[in-house]
Amino acid sequence: MSDQPEPPAAEGAKPELRGVDLARRALEEARAAAKASGKSVGQGRSSPQRRLRSGARRRSGWSGPRPDERDPQPLSRLTGSIAKNRGWSTKVAEGTVFGRWSGVVGEDIASHATPVTLKDGVLSIAAESTAWATQLRMLQGQILAKINAAVGQGVVTSLKISGPAAPSWRKGERHVRGRGPRDTYG
Template sequence: MTDEKPTVQPEGLSGYDLARAALEEARALARAQGKPVGMGRSAPIRSRRRTSDRSRRRWSGAGPDPRDPQPLGSMVGRVAKQHGWESRISEGALFGMWPSIVGDDIASHADPTRLEGTVLHVRAESTAWATQLRYMQGQIIAKIAKVIGHGMVTSLRITGPQAPSWRKGPRHISGRGPRDTYG
């Protein structure tokens, strides 16, 4: 039981005006009790009158700010873009993620060997797999574009296994060689 008298709210005031009046009343009561008023708020950062220190003059606010901590992935992406490493990183990702891009079945029978421009060279373990991969070329390029990015690979050059060489020694005579006596 306090001996304070209840305040009468005047009719016709909006909610904002009522809240403002209640705040002023609470401040007056706090001053009467000897408590500090308004000390919980932080003041804006003071200007130093230097043009190079402009970013410190503003409040951070609720939105993203350049001073906020940044995700590592976006920072690495910016550094790669600044130094021109994007194509090499994409190429490494293509070779490293090959089984997850094309699937384990295809990856167990075919490997990418090199990337020249936008042409990916793929070596198949047999001629049958090379033929099958040629039929699936459009689907493989679409999968690569979905994971790595469009335009990184525009075509595939699929080769089968290497045939044994009949070439022995440092000197060579053009022509069919020892196979011309077969038939």
């Protein structure tokens, strides 16, 4: 242990770095070394899908911030793909006509008419009155366009609109077989 002061540093010698200055110098040296080797420092993690030499993609264990097929999927997308793969798309579209009738044609029409059957592209609709049946026949083109927009072209090709059935006189406990009495109205 000597009490002698340290000799002065030679001219041109750099002072000893500490703390933040030492970290900055190390970072600068690392960047310079990476630049010399052609790599970039501080650019973050590499992409989860890397290109191989053959052009194929390889997945890593994480999907990243963008949507990926490995992410949880909505149930509607999954059921739609199952129906498409198994050839059920037309049946699903037909079911959509019946299940979402008020959303497809509108609340006003749906409150006065209901779909009955769908066979070979012909949709049978029952109106609640003869006036509504006539109105629906005039709007037939617009109704068909709304249905095709909702479920796709070709599912429904034409409409068969009918009013309410006329009352039958052949019902009741006092029914008489045969022609019955004909003087009822005269």
